Amino acid sequence: MIALLGLSLTFFSADCGGSEDDLVDEFGEVELNFQGFFGADPLVMLANEYDYEAGMDVRFQLFQFYVSEINLIAKSGEKVRLGEIELVNFENIQSEDAASKGLSFSYSNIPAGEYRAIEMGIGVSGDLNEKAPADYPVGHPLAFQGNYWSGLSSYIFTKIEGNADLNGDGDFTEKLTFHIGEKEDVPLYQTISLDYELSVSKDQSSVLPLSVDLKQVISPSSTNFLDFREVSQDHTNQASVYTLIVDNLQKNAIRVRQ
């Protein structure tokens, strides 16, 4: 009887003018995979050093950012929610092997069908940013106290930490700390959309591969980069610094991986 009902629903959908772009009442899994890069090189914390601008070198300890309201856009135009919030955290990517695997987030019960894009907010969406770590159970992406500014009632959307060798002498003596979060007069949340044709099939897992280029975040060009000789930290109090980081993370750094 249940099988017959399922059959009739399928026919009903087809009879009502549905197209092959419509999502169907079957479900698969979607895996969102982020691989980190620094330019053409895999992004590896602590173990790897990278050439930087103006004769400087750089090494990273931490790169993380929140993504919110993650949706797939079906070819029919319908939005399907993958997740409410994730922390894309490269802190434990400390080898090239780990870098090649990247960071994965899996979502089940995703309607089968054809999708054309993914959209997500970079940062913590307004509704979620009104809450605090104490509001969430252990393990939730927003439960970690270290990613929250209690004095400002805001999550820290993005963190970049590491060390710079300012003159190429091999000594990474300059510590780098860039923490970007919303302040009352500094709205920083923005939604991005990336085109990608993704087919989700019943009981199958489909991978949506993304790349994040940290070089694009802090050094989009040789004339426009964070000059660590001038600035080595920011906590969303120098507009030229946090604007560069936020704009480039949102507009240039995240791409569909080919």
Place this chain on the structure above:
Amino acid sequence: MEKPQPPVDETISGVYDPTPFTLVAPQYLGQAIIPEDNPLTEEGIELGRRLFFDPILSVDSTQSCSSCHDPAASFSDNRQFSIGVNGDKGLRNAMPLVNLAFNPNGFFWDGRRASLEEQALDPIEDHLEMADTWENVERKLRRHPDYPQRFKAAFGIEQKPEITRDLAVKAIAQFERTLVSANAEFDKVFLRAERFPTDAEQRGKLLFFFEPSDIFDDHPGCSHCHGGQHLTDFSFRNNGLDDVEELENFEDLGRGGVNNNRFDNGKFRVPSLRNVELTAPYMHDGRFETLEEVLDHYASGGHGVLNEDANIRTFPLTEQQKLDLVVFLKTFTDTSFTQNPAFQNPFK
């Protein structure tokens, strides 16, 4: 011919009618982590309190958990290294026990135990601490005139052989989860706004918490690691104590000694600063005797070791700023916690 012995009656008298216990804590502390297989009960907590303060857990019945975790010192012991039953020094400073129910990230300085239940297993058999064996402790508890009834009341067992280390550490963990501190001046002034801060407290707070500051550089930035209501982010970090050429050269590998990740060598738990005034000396090896020494260390900016936390950076610290910071740090002291009758030795 030897006369056969009558069978020993191992049945435990008494009743099993546990009373559920609700942990009372402000919402801002978050959700307590209480395992499904070890819910809090009044009987379990009381049994745990007795075990915590009872030297029966040590090989010569001279030391209890409280020997190194004194309530008056926020359940630490004010020694650089604790002294075990044989007079030997431990390897690390005894950690304070405060708001443990909210810790999501392992226990001990190196986070080697995932739960309070697992943590409580270790000191009994550590030859530098209580130096007993669990087999022996179980024997002592089973033949004790009082404990079998208390184990029954807490866990519903019927026979003395059912008294095991697993139940003992469950009870201790229950007691430890009740050790909630949330009534310091910090709570009253800065979290509950029950009074205005003094000028020195406010100046100290602005030095401690980075985020409201418009200062671009040269800020102590304590809140990078000790932020939020718990005054810790529960992470493990290299806070710049030791200057080593290679990460393998740390005398104490800390977190890296647990997970074998060289990049975690020399990293230790960021402890909560609640009651920090009472828990000297400081750091995993108790190297600093005063809060002023701690502040001087952080102002010096570390040594630049590869995995040293990037937030450890030099900052100027005037005597006035140091005074203000110490005044603020002392607002974390909660005497209603250290003197809470429910947390004291029941044998006194």
